[in-house]
Amino acid sequence: MVGRLVFVHPTSGELFYLRMLLCHQKGCTSFKDLRIVAGIVYPTFRVACNALQLIGDDVEWLTCFTEAAMWATASQLRSLFCHLLIFCKVSNPLSAKSAVPSKSMSDFGLPVPSLDVTGVLRNRLLLEEMSYDKEQLRQQHNNLIRKLNHHQRLVYNNVVSSIDNNRHVLIFVYGHGGTGKTFLWTTILSHLRSIGNIALAVVASGIASLLLPPGTTAHSIKILIDLKNKKSCDIKKVPSLAIFYNKQHSYYGTKHQ
Known part of the structure; x- marks a missing residue:
């Protein structure tokens, strides 16, 4: 027994x-x-x-x-x-x-949270992108931007200008190891997130994602790309990811690259 x-x-x-x-x-x-x-x-x-x-x-x-x-x-x-x-x-x-x-x-x-608030809290991806310490990022950005060299500053101004003017751009930055690419990306990310924008730091490999704050790989975030010739960007039944993209595009529009 x-x-x-x-x-x-x-x-x-x-x-x-x-x-x-x-x-x-x-x-x-x-x-x-x-x-x-x-x-x-x-x-x-x-x-x-x-x-x-x-x-x-x-x-x-x-x-x-x-x-x-x-x-x-x-x-x-x-x-x-x-x-x-x-x-x-x-x-x-x-x-x-x-x-x-x-x-x-x-x-x-007590007042019940609105549907928008509860929707964000239920979505881990969206919550992570909206929970940054903006004041800390603002201080970090002010410290980093002063250290950009001439070429880095050109890229930085081009990216920020395209977002401020609601303009889609595709920018390719090339440089050998140690030339300051990660430093440039960190400066741009700190600026965008300090003003409440959503900025996805997506890289090709898992090792490279460790260098960005925070970075992720392309296959894990399932980037939405306009593919033709009967191809599609597959997002499986993961509600939080689908809601994240829908929220990002409908609320933030095209100003976030």
């Missing part, structure tokens, strides 16, 4: 599904018995849980959250909820949230 089962975090993999089977499979005398469903021996505990319809449609995450709500503190539940969202691919976060009693800001007479 099993008197008590300790809590297992949902990110523990097979151990989590083993615990789930122990709560539902009866008369088992071995780990193999736990994996037998309707006479079929399944290869893993997770597959066995799936055969018993214990997982899918966020059932396992809802069960985990409901059990934890009986003993965990409020801060522990919030931490668990965040871990579920980040690591467990919860398809419907509201289903886990509704497992325990919750309150809204309106219940306490």
